[in-house]
Amino acid sequence: MGIIHINKVTYEYIRRDEENNVEGITTAVDGVSLAVEPGEFIAILGHNGSGKSTLAKHINAILYPSEGSVVVDGMDTKDEDALLKIRQTAGMVFQNPDNQIIGQIVEEDVGFGPENMGVPTKEIWERVEESLKAVGMYEYRSYSPNKLSGGQKQRVSIASVIAMHPKCIILDEPTAMLDPMGRREVIRAVRALNDVEKITMILITHYMEEVIYADRVFVMDKGKVAMSGTPKEIFSRVSELRELRLDVPQVTELAYELKRAGVPLPDGILTREELTEALKKIRMMGQ
Numbered sequence: 001m002g003i004i005h006i007n008k009v010t011y012e013y014i015r016r017d018e019e020n021n022v023e024g025i026t027t028a029v030d031g032v033s034l035a036v037e038p039g040e041f042i043a044i045l046g047h048n049g050s051g052k053s054t055l056a057k058h059i060n061a062i063l064y065p066s067e068g069s070v071v072v073d074g075m076d077t078k079d080e081d082a083l084l085k086i087r088q089t090a091g092m093v094f095q096n097p098d099n100q101i102i103g104q105i106v107e108e109d110v111g112f113g114p115e116n117m118g119v120p121t122k123e124i125w126e127r128v129e130e131s132l133k134a135v136g137m138y139e140y141r142s143y144s145p146n147k148l149s150g151g152q153k154q155r156v157s158i159a160s161v162i163a164m165h166p167k168c169i170i171l172d173e174p175t176a177m178l179d180p181m182g183r184r185e186v187i188r189a190v191r192a193l194n195d196v197e198k199i200t201m202i203l204i205t206h207y208m209e210e211v212i213y214a215d216r217v218f219v220m221d222k223g224k225v226a227m228s229g230t231p232k233e234i235f236s237r238v239s240e241l242r243e244l245r246l247d248v249p250q251v252t253e254l255a256y257e258l259k260r261a262g263v264p265l266p267d268g269i270l271t272r273e274e275l276t277e278a279l280k281k282i283r284m285m286g287q
């Protein structure tokens with residue numbers, strides 16, 4: 001039994017003019033089905049406006065499908081009585097770290113979620129400690145959030161979600177506003193939580209380098225799933241990705257161009273190490 005079932009979901013925004021008259025309808029998500037298994041690391045790619053955020057907001061019942069259904073850990077998101085449980089099962093991290101932290105100090109912020117859930121005080125402190133340690137932010141527990149870098153703030157946002165003991169975390173472009181160092185910190189934390197704690201991760205991003213660690217990748221275009229597969233399968237399809245206005249990781253791009261120029265490389269090279277190994281092999285065969 002999967003943890004997330006998205007069944008033929010369509011979502012339509014109603015566009016209105018300044019006088020609130022209906023101007024038209026935007027179909028942001030168009031008949032998407034996808035199922036996620038517990039412990040999977042899923043990445044969702046797609047250029048701006050392809051429907052990624054709209055789809056993500058269905059998973060923790062911020063939006064409800066116009067058609068189709070979303071089931072999270074056995075709970076239909078349309079079931080109002082399950083709302084809190086759904087939000088606790090599938091936590092969400094957004095793009096802007098400044099909009100997510102509400103506490104005056106880090107540990108207070110991380111404690112809010114469990115406190116609202118009615119967790120006993122002693123256990124709240126245990127959860128705050130374990131969550132901050134899990135994202136490498138425990139030393140900053142008594143800092144004011146506005147003293148932290150973007151990457152540190154995002155890790156606190158992730159800790160605040162973990163403190164509610166979710167089974168799944170959806171991250172909607174969590175690194176879009178961060179510098180390269182902050183991006184690395186956040187992705188490292190996300191991978192560790194998936195590896196060690198087996199938390200199901202759904203990472204929406206347009207940084208190709210962040211996708212290579214995923215078990216499966218979905219590429220969205222015009223509200224539909226245009227491609228899906230392992231990172232290797234997806235990044236073997238360079239020309240299709242370009243048609244969808246997406247880049248491939250730099251190393252993959254280089255390997256693709258070398259291959260087109262006649263170097264006999266395998267498809268879907270994702271890391272510098274893989275490229276180095278493949279080139280070494282070719283050189284050895286040539287000697």
Ligand code: ADP
Pocket residue numbers: 013014015026027028046047048049050051052053054055
């Ligand atoms: P992405 O996250 O991939 O950039 P979105 O889900 O934000 O895509 O948007 C998908 C489509 O829905 C776009 O055409 C966008 O303009 C439209 N859209 C998003 N939010 C709203 C909204 N609140 N009202 C009307 N249209 C919206």
Ligand code: MG
Pocket residue numbers: 052053054172
């Ligand atoms: Mg978005």
